[in-house]
Amino acid sequence: MSAETQLNDEEAREKLIELAETFYDQFADGEVPKMQVPTRTKSNIEYDEDMNVWVYGDRTSTRTAKTVSGAQKLLKAIYAIDFLQQQLEEDRSSTLRELYYLSESWDLEEAQFNSQDESNQLVEDLEIVSNVTREDFHMRPEESGATLMGPLELREQTRRGEREIHCQEDVGEGGYQIPNNPDTIEFLDNDADFVLAVETGGMRDRLVENGFDEEYNSLIVHLKGQPARATRRITKRLHDELDLPVVVFTDGDPWSYRIYGSVAYGSIKSAHLSEYLATPEADFIGIRPEDIVEYDLPTDPLSDSDINALESELEDPRFQTEFWEEQIELQLDIEKKSEQQALASHGLDFVTDTYLPERLSEMGVL
Known part of the structure; x- marks a missing residue:
């Protein structure tokens, strides 16, 4: 993601909707829906000599609906995307902690998060696959006070x-x-x-x-x-x-x-x-x-x-x-x-x- 990139609300919302459409297109083409993200471990970190920073390597993890747990992760992603795009449309914001608690109001129990670590990781997944930062999603951490x-x-x-x-x-x-x-x-x-x-x-x-x-x-x-x-x-x-x-x-x-x-x-x-x-x-x-x-x-x-x-x-x-x-x-x-x-x-x-x-x-x- 470019250091100069900052999206307006409509651009960020469109990218989220495009991500949801990807899952729909996979269904339409008879494919099992999936989402691929870099493996977030130290062993998958490598030095980028052009940018002079450490970035993810080629190893990836796949969230796929082939398994029950994978299907639940994609279901939670869809619910989160829907919430985030609506938040952008209404020019509202929320904290990472609020997203975790908010999921308890979602109509499907399987879409609810089991912990804040789980919801935090999903937001990171969405950042990676959509190329949009959580700040552009209007997601805030708890106050840092820095x-x-x-x-x-x-x-x-x-x-x-x-x-x-x-x-x-x-x-x-x-x-x-x-x-x-x-x-x-x-x-x-x-x-x-x-x-x-x-x-x-x-x-x-x-x-x-x-x-x-x-x-x-x-x-x-x-x-x-x-x-x-x-x-x-x-x-x-x-x-x-x-x-x-x-x-x-x-x-x-x-x-x-x-x-x-x-x-x-x-x-x-x-x-x-x-x-x-x-x-x-x-x-x-x-x-x-x-x-x-x-x-x-x-x-x-x-x-x-x-x-x-x-x-x-x-x-x-x-x-x-x-x-x-x-x-x-x-x-x-x-x-x-x-x-x-x-x-x-x-x-x-x-x-x-x-x-x-x-x-x-x-x-x-x-």
Whole structure:
């Protein structure tokens, strides 16, 4: 799916109807209805050298009416398509959670979802086969609460019309809340030099309180843990459209490295949208295992699950680079992990006065 592709409601609705018509045509031709989607596993992820992101490979899974379970999946798809096209026609929206509960009102019990994981996966299937994002379906996740703070002026669309916002001057300490569909935002003006994507709320608040965004003309994006699609999308747009370097600042553990991986290269669940969501030029600034040693940071021992995750990352195509192999091997050797806020052991200003400026200078960002 192209990063520049955004469909209007009628175009998205037509694509959904075309998908339903495909099932009807299969019936009419005497074929057993089926829907083919990529197998969403790590083993079916491959590197696309043209786009510099990870995408699904050639392995596929087939939803076919030849089996009872397959027929039920297609039945649920038809009901979901009908709901989504009606939602678009009425210019309404709903959350992924609401879709799960809404299915309980469908007249056929076999069409109802057994869990939200099931309904979420179906929406992903529909995205892939229709080439339409769930944002264009008017489907929203539960509120992510991710925010942006920095020298950026933008225009956003609201139900009350357009409004212009400066993401420093017109917002409180919490910053500008990133909307579910960042493609509705128009960037008007900015004085930013780079984007700093930060994992934790505590570190994000420390940077804002210390005025890091003002002193270094940075756009601070709060990832809020594993980043939502909207957060990754706006980060990509800031890089692509404003030509801003992106650096990712997380805790120093294997789960946080995967947060970086999802920002830079995409995730398994949304590999069909990597070109739309991923920023392969994003760099990892820290916390690096070498930082734990160099700055003598407070640490916790690696758990068995941490060790297994690190060893798994050595086999993960997103981390098969000289930098990551060195860092992960070092961490396995020292058997320690550390948090972003462990930098406070050197004082509350250390991260903004020393650590980030020095690392950003080494990376050529400052």
